[in-house]
Amino acid sequence: MAKLSLLLLVLFIFFIPSLCCPEYQKQALLHFKASLINATISSSPKIELYRLESWNSSSDCCHWDRVECSSHFGSRIVTALSLWNLLDVSQDQRVSLMNLDLTGNLIHGEFPANGFANLSELVYLDLSQNDFSGSIPAQLFHLRFLQYLGMNLNSFHGTIPKEIGNMTKLQQLNWKHWTLSSNSLAMEIPIYIGNLSKIIRLGLSYNNFNGTIPSSIQNLTKLEALSLLFGGNHLTWNNNAKIMPKFMLSELSLNSCGLKTLQTLDLSKNQLEGMFPQWLAEMEVEHEILSDNRLTGSLPPRLFDSQNLIVLSLSQNKFHGELPSNIGNATTTGILMLDANNFLGKVPESITNIKSLYLLDLSSNKFSSGIIVSNPVFKPEIHDLNVDWKKSEQGLSWDNLKIYSLLDLSMNQLSGEVPFILGSLKALKLLNISHNNLNGRIPASLGGLKNLESLDLSHNNLFGSIPQSPAKLQQLTILDVSNNKLTGKIPVDNQMDTMNDPNFYSNNSGLCGMQIPVPCLEDLSPTKPLKVENKETWFSWEGLEIGYAVGFFVTMGILYLIEYFVPAKLTDHRSLQRRQGV
Numbered sequence: 001m002a003k004l005s006l007l008l009l010v011l012f013i014f015f016i017p018s019l020c021c022p023e024y025q026k027q028a029l030l031h032f033k034a035s036l037i038n039a040t041i042s043s044s045p046k047i048e049l050y051r052l053e054s055w056n057s058s059s060d061c062c063h064w065d066r067v068e069c070s071s072h073f074g075s076r077i078v079t080a081l082s083l084w085n086l087l088d089v090s091q092d093q094r095v096s097l098m099n100l101d102l103t104g105n106l107i108h109g110e111f112p113a114n115g116f117a118n119l120s121e122l123v124y125l126d127l128s129q130n131d132f133s134g135s136i137p138a139q140l141f142h143l144r145f146l147q148y149l150g151m152n153l154n155s156f157h158g159t160i161p162k163e164i165g166n167m168t169k170l171q172q173l174n175w176k177h178w179t180l181s182s183n184s185l186a187m188e189i190p191i192y193i194g195n196l197s198k199i200i201r202l203g204l205s206y207n208n209f210n211g212t213i214p215s216s217i218q219n220l221t222k223l224e225a226l227s228l229l230f231g232g233n234h235l236t237w238n239n240n241a242k243i244m245p246k247f248m249l250s251e252l253s254l255n256s257c258g259l260k261t262l263q264t265l266d267l268s269k270n271q272l273e274g275m276f277p278q279w280l281a282e283m284e285v286e287h288e289i290l291s292d293n294r295l296t297g298s299l300p301p302r303l304f305d306s307q308n309l310i311v312l313s314l315s316q317n318k319f320h321g322e323l324p325s326n327i328g329n330a331t332t333t334g335i336l337m338l339d340a341n342n343f344l345g346k347v348p349e350s351i352t353n354i355k356s357l358y359l360l361d362l363s364s365n366k367f368s369s370g371i372i373v374s375n376p377v378f379k380p381e382i383h384d385l386n387v388d389w390k391k392s393e394q395g396l397s398w399d400n401l402k403i404y405s406l407l408d409l410s411m412n413q414l415s416g417e418v419p420f421i422l423g424s425l426k427a428l429k430l431l432n433i434s435h436n437n438l439n440g441r442i443p444a445s446l447g448g449l450k451n452l453e454s455l456d457l458s459h460n461n462l463f464g465s466i467p468q469s470p471a472k473l474q475q476l477t478i479l480d481v482s483n484n485k486l487t488g489k490i491p492v493d494n495q496m497d498t499m500n501d502p503n504f505y506s507n508n509s510g511l512c513g514m515q516i517p518v519p520c521l522e523d524l525s526p527t528k529p530l531k532v533e534n535k536e537t538w539f540s541w542e543g544l545e546i547g548y549a550v551g552f553f554v555t556m557g558i559l560y561l562i563e564y565f566v567p568a569k570l571t572d573h574r575s576l577q578r579r580q581g582v
Helices: 002-014 023-039 138-142 162-166 191-195 215-219 301-305 325-329 349-353 420-424 444-448 527-565 567-581
Strands: 067-069 078-081 099-101 108-110 124-126 131-134 148-150 201-203 210-213 225-227 234-237 251-253 264-266 273-275 287-289 294-297 311-313 318-321 335-337 342-346 359-361 366-368 386-389 392-395 406-408 415-417 430-432 437-440 454-456 461-464 478-480 485-489 510-512
Touching (some): 420 444
Parallel strands (some): 201 225, 210 234, 359 406, 415 437
16 A cells, blocks of 8 residues: 555656646746736726636646647647637727737638727737738728738738728838738729828739729828739829829839830839839830939840830939940930949940930949940930039920930040040030040041030040130030140130130140130240330430430530630730731
């Protein structure tokens, strides 16, 4: 009997504990309960969590409500938790819960009909990656303090209630796999989505949206991320919609949006990042304006196979690499703005195939080699564009169809001589090839640019004299040849007399002329010797006059003295003669 008692004691000590859940799991569950209690403090009174009363430190967690443990002999570990209906939100009390994240729990079934209406203080609600079904209850959109709503990767269907427009504080209606994305919402995007004036991120991709993207989207002035891509969306864009003011977009996904009739896409002056999207390169858009962003990478060759591209403005980005060799295939292009990037290498010769090109700006890049020009024809009509015009910005009205032609290749690494054929670009009004490594002489053919108003050749290695031909350009108001190795006399007459700013000729040690404080030797007149000669002549005449006067008075004085002293002697002498004759 004693041995049996000892055996039972041993079994109790070593076997019974193995039938309990591990202590670390119990403590983890108790910590979880405490966090739930802290998150569900009601305004009045305190709300108890349903069927968690049995969770305490003095009992086996495998015996707690909502907890299931494994039944294997010698191994009792927690294998499942049933956390349904923890808080009876149907009761008529306002709960001050502010954050509720149910992401990734595989919760299935329809969403509560009251839409968590009693959780009126909610600021953050994420229901993503579950298996909710049914329609989205309108009560959900009465959570007026909600700033984040995540509902992606569920099985919602039906329409979006118009009450979504009540959520004026909502800032994020998606992120990453996009909060209303990946559902089955078959409808048009409601026009009242424009009421979400504080929305920053909006994702509606991977649904069955159809119809027109509402023009009310223009009200989302704080929008930074917009995704309407892929998976069943059949959206079109109203080309008559005027989107002003512009968004503050930093991300945009419009894949498979059916934008087949899109003519103009202006996303300039945002904070867009990443590479040039392939889907955009494949679209036949006439005006693509993506300037003043943070786009990187090289340009896709497909972009220049377009037969509709008229304006391509990619200025002020971070594109790099060489320009595609097929750039000349875009023969309809009239304006090509690629300035202020990091393009390098040689400018493709095919660019001269773009006969309609009338504005080309490749400045502030890292291009090398020489300037390639092969008889391009310029027929300019600039529509609504800001250009570096006479060292200042001017806006050109869309309706102001005047002739403005600009060729700006400044701030690259171009080498070789300035091509003689540049003089055949008859419509040019501004030519800027400054800040390069060009050498040789200034071609006299530039005098054939009858419409030229500004010519900037500064900061190169040009040598020789300035040709006389630019002086004949009646429209020329700026000629900057500073920081070269030019010599000789600066041309005069005509327009050259008005361009007398010394800064435009500075740092050319061999230049001289009336425009700078360095006279040419051949222009020096013998003015000083003439002054000396005249002075000497004056003094000669003055001496003659003085000498004449002095001599006159001296002579008269002598005669007077003779008359005074000599007459007595002469009288005595004559008397003596008379006496002797007697």
